[in-house]
Amino acid sequence: MNVLVVGGAGYIGSHCVRQLLAAGHRPVVLDNLVYGHRAAVDPSIPFHDVNLGDAPAVERILRAEQIDVVMHFAAYCYVGESVTDPLKYYFNNVAATLHLLQAMLAANVKKFVFSSTCATFGIPATLPIHENLPQAPINPYGQTKLDVENLLKALAGAHGLSFAAFRYFNAAGAAEDGRIGEDHDPETHLIPLAIDVATGKRPQLQLFGTDYPTPDGTCLRDYVHVDDLSRAHIAVFDRLGTPGTQLFYNLGTGAPTSNREVIRAVEKVVGRKVNVVESPRRAGDPPALYADSARAQRELGWQVKFSTIESIVATAWKWHASHPNGYDDR
Numbered sequence: 343m344n345v346l347v348v349g350g351a352g353y354i355g356s357h358c359v360r361q362l363l364a365a366g367h368r369p370v371v372l373d374n375l376v377y378g379h380r381a382a383v384d385p386s387i388p389f390h391d392v393n394l395g396d397a398p399a400v401e402r403i404l405r406a407e408q409i410d411v412v413m414h415f416a417a418y419c420y421v422g423e424s425v426t427d428p429l430k431y432y433f434n435n436v437a438a439t440l441h442l443l444q445a446m447l448a449a450n451v452k453k454f455v456f457s458s459t460c461a462t463f464g465i466p467a468t469l470p471i472h473e474n475l476p477q478a479p480i481n482p483y484g485q486t487k488l489d490v491e492n493l494l495k496a497l498a499g500a501h502g503l504s505f506a507a508f509r510y511f512n513a514a515g516a517a518e519d520g521r522i523g524e525d526h527d528p529e530t531h532l533i534p535l536a537i538d539v540a541t542g543k544r545p546q547l548q549l550f551g552t553d554y555p556t557p558d559g560t561c562l563r564d565y566v567h568v569d570d571l572s573r574a575h576i577a578v579f580d581r582l583g584t585p586g587t588q589l590f591y592n593l594g595t596g597a598p599t600s601n602r603e604v605i606r607a608v609e610k611v612v613g614r615k616v617n618v619v620e621s622p623r624r625a626g627d628p629p630a631l632y633a634d635s636a637r638a639q640r641e642l643g644w645q646v647k648f649s650t651i652e653s654i655v656a657t658a659w660k661w662h663a664s665h666p667n668g669y670d671d672r
């Protein structure tokens with residue numbers, strides 16, 4: 343398949359590009375490099391540095407590259423920032439997506455794979471989180487993703503768009519060969535920050551909240567390897583053939599891992615202590631989020647290769663050890 347990977351130079355998108363190649367597809371990247379890194383994409387892959395707001399340009403690319411399916415990874419993803427600057431999130435995560443979908447319909451490309459999030463569920467009534475739980479986001483980030491999910495349903499009915507929306511839990515880790523990895527600016531995620539503290543690049547890790555109603559008092563999350571996520575995106579192609587198909591999948595390993603367990607895994611993998619400062623809760627953090635991914639397993643044959651936090655952290659460490667300054671180290 344010819345696959346347009348929007349946001350293909352970003353963290354998850356760049357890993358998906360490599361998985362597409364490995365599976366025999368032809369990825370084409372569209373990325374305006376606001377968050378993406380040009381070095382995350384092999385120079386042999388067609389690359390279009392274009393803004394989604396330029397729908398005519400996107401339409402031209404869809405036609406010229408004879409695209410069969412579009413994967414859309416390009417979005418802002420900081421929960422806290424979405425609370426303080428909602429317009430930024432609605433412009434990028436919703437408005438830009440409208441332009442992309444408009445260009446797709448104009449070019450008669452009607453297969454779409456969308457990066458959604460467990461943040462669309464808000465604080466879940468029950469755990470683990472399966473697809474049929476009510477979606478009630480508690481921040482603008484989650485709301486923008488849910489708004490797009492709802493738009494996709496309308497487009498499936500109105501125009502026969504076939505789509506899959508994947509609700510990621512905590513994407514983590516890096517390519518097994520250590521060539522590409524996670525490089526956010528600013529970095530706010532637990533695993534890369536803990537690695538930076540272990541190596542001495544940062545002085546301390548603030549552990550947000552130790553009084554949660556969880557076994558060790560810290561938040562529980564579901565860390566899923568970025569390559570495992572990517573494989574689900576490719577496995578779904580076979581199910582997008584019928585016009586108007588609507589698919590939703592929660593993607594996680596299903597294993598709740600506490601923040602303290604993550605820190606211990608980093609200490610074990612890196613072989614150094616992480617200097618932890620116990621701190622107040624971070625606003626907007628639900629106590630526990632972990633997935634029921636039975637639907638993806640059943641329908642897509644999706645099995646995670648990385649089922650333990652140590653195995654995921656080990657891949658992240660391989661990337662960080664060889665790229666202490668991220669893509670600036672090239």
Ligand SMILES: O=c1ccn([C@@H]2O[C@H](COP(=O)(O)OP(=O)(O)O[C@H]3O[C@H](CO)[C@@H](O)[C@H](O)[C@H]3O)[C@@H](O)[C@H]2O)c(=O)[nH]1
Pocket residue numbers: 419420421459460461483511512513530531532533535547548549550551561562563601624627
């Ligand atoms: O310096 C830090 C950073 C994080 N944490 C904690 O570590 C856990 C995981 O935090 P983080 O790595 O920031 O991930 P989440 O907040 O769980 O966010 C994930 O899930 C969100 C949806 O809920 C997505 O939007 C994010 O992109 C995705 O990383 C949380 O309990 C944080 O409070 C700390 O204690 N100290």
